[in-house]
Amino acid sequence: MTEQYxxxxxxxxxxxxxxxxxxxxxxxxxxxxxxxxxxxAGELGVSAGTVAAAYKELRDRGVVRTLGRGGTVVAAAPAxxxxxxxxxxxxxxxxxxxxxxxxxxxVLHPPARLEPVPGSHRAxxxxxxxxxxxxxxxxxxxxxxxxxTFAHGALDCxxxxxxxxxxxxxxxxxxxxxxxxxxxxxxxxxxxxxPVEVDDEGMRPEALRPALRAGARALVCSxxxxxxxGARFTPARREALLAVLRDHPDVLVVxxxxxxxxxxxxxxxLASGGLPRWAQVRTVSKHLGIDLRWAALACDPATLARHDxxxxxxxxxxxxxxxxxxxxxxxxxxxxxxVSRAAETYTVRREALRAELARHGVDSRGVSGxxxxxxxxxxxxxxxxxxxxxxxxxxxxxxxxxxxxxxxxTTASLTPEEARAFARDMADxxxxxxxxxxx
Numbered sequence: 001m002t003e004q005y006x007x008x009x010x011x012x013x014x015x016x017x018x019x020x021x022x023x024x025x026x027x028x029x030x031x032x033x034x035x036x037x038x039x040x041a042g043e044l045g046v047s048a049g050t051v052a053a054a055y056k057e058l059r060d061r062g063v064v065r066t067l068g069r070g071g072t073v074v075a076a077a078p079a080x081x082x083x084x085x086x087x088x089x090x091x092x093x094x095x096x097x098x099x100x101x102x103x104x105x106x107v108l109h110p111p112a113r114l115e116p117v118p119g120s121h122r123a124x125x126x127x128x129x130x131x132x133x134x135x136x137x138x139x140x141x142x143x144x145x146x147x148x149t150f151a152h153g154a155l156d157c158x159x160x161x162x163x164x165x166x167x168x169x170x171x172x173x174x175x176x177x178x179x180x181x182x183x184x185x186x187x188x189x190x191x192x193x194x195p196v197e198v199d200d201e202g203m204r205p206e207a208l209r210p211a212l213r214a215g216a217r218a219l220v221c222s223x224x225x226x227x228x229x230g231a232r233f234t235p236a237r238r239e240a241l242l243a244v245l246r247d248h249p250d251v252l253v254v255x256x257x258x259x260x261x262x263x264x265x266x267x268x269x270l271a272s273g274g275l276p277r278w279a280q281v282r283t284v285s286k287h288l289g290i291d292l293r294w295a296a297l298a299c300d301p302a303t304l305a306r307h308d309x310x311x312x313x314x315x316x317x318x319x320x321x322x323x324x325x326x327x328x329x330x331x332x333x334x335x336x337x338x339v340s341r342a343a344e345t346y347t348v349r350r351e352a353l354r355a356e357l358a359r360h361g362v363d364s365r366g367v368s369g370x371x372x373x374x375x376x377x378x379x380x381x382x383x384x385x386x387x388x389x390x391x392x393x394x395x396x397x398x399x400x401x402x403x404x405x406x407x408x409x410t411t412a413s414l415t416p417e418e419a420r421a422f423a424r425d426m427a428d429x430x431x432x433x434x435x436x437x438x439x
Contacts (some may be wrong), residue, residue: 062187125317141267225259225369
């Protein structure tokens with residue numbers, strides 16, 4: 001594989017660019033081994049230090065990783081490549097996307113008229129009406145709302161928080177299994193991931209402690225509606241995590257509460273625990289509409305200053321047309337009632353599938369959110385077996401680092417009647433994929 005792609009260049013930058021081009025073009029796929037430093041140096045007629053510098057640059061930017069004696073290989077999700085989910089084949093019922101049910105979303109009404117702006121919004125980036133609504137939203141659930149700002153969605157916000165609070169090469173503690181886009185984002189920023197095991201109550205304190213001792217500079221977690229496992233914090237788990245985090249006051253703790261309104265779980269947050277460096281991000285895409293790329297951020301004052309300082313240098317502000325649309329929805333009583341009904345619907349559908357799976361002897365996880373996580377022996381066999389029966393599900397490999405194999409099933413639009421059929425097909429598929437030993 002690697003021998004078929006000729007790495008070229010006479011400087012560290014040129015060598016790094018050659019490798020990156022190979023990754024981008026697909027000639028060097030995930031896991032492809034790069035030549036040893038001294039061998040490549042000899043082939044290119046440069047010093048070993050030049051090749052080592054090129055590999056370090058690629059490693060810092062998340063394109064490759066070093067396996068000790070295993071050498072240097074292309075990262076599983078290299079920062080230069082996009083790991084988009086495959087298209088849903090025609091004729092299959094899509095339970096892989098993790099998206100809300102369109103029938104549970106309000107109709108969007110952007111402002112019919114907006115006067116021209118004399119200049120820009122950099123001096124006043126946030127609409128007062130939306131800022132007030134965001135503060136009330138956080139305060140309702142006990143999140144300190146003294147410092148609030150906006151971003152272009154959860155990942156945009158988290159990426160900016162990490163980029164301004166950490167440096168390339170730093171480590172970030174992440175949930176395992178966890179949100180696949182975050183697992184791509186961290187290495188894209190040139191940072192290392194330290195996986196932390198998750199159970200129904202969220203990150204396990206005994207798994208978080210060694211990650212922090214190993215040098216994690218930041219922690220990203222979901223307090224409820226966690227994807228893909230559906231975990232949610234309990235008061236006891238919150239206290240246990242805070243006890244661990246208080247021994248590491250320099251760690252930036254980021255909560256991604258993207259399912260706040262429809263998770264089916266109460267608000268239990270680390271943000272109110274008195275930590276010196278903290279942030280909670282909330283979005284509206286899951287309960288108001290996926291095109292509303294807006295996020296609210298509550299955080300400590302120093303973190304807010306870093307975030308807004310970087311944003312001022314880039315996009316400057318979130319569109320006021322978007323802000324007006326979101327403000328109207330957040331303060332509309334009819335929309336509030338619709339979202340409340342949606343939360344109840346999602347809970348019924350999620351619990352219906354788990355009950356049907358249990359009836360067939362199939363274990364599952366998912367105490368909140370829009371998904372159910374089904375442990376399996378063989379992800380590929382399970383996904384393909386369900387595909388032959390008309391279902392399209394998500395293999396767990398996209399969501400995990402060291403966690404055991406599983407399949408994620410999105411239940412947002414799965415009716416109880418469909419749940420019965422799916423559970424039967426899942427049980428049959430798992431039975432067929434069990435290994436058979438002769439003798």
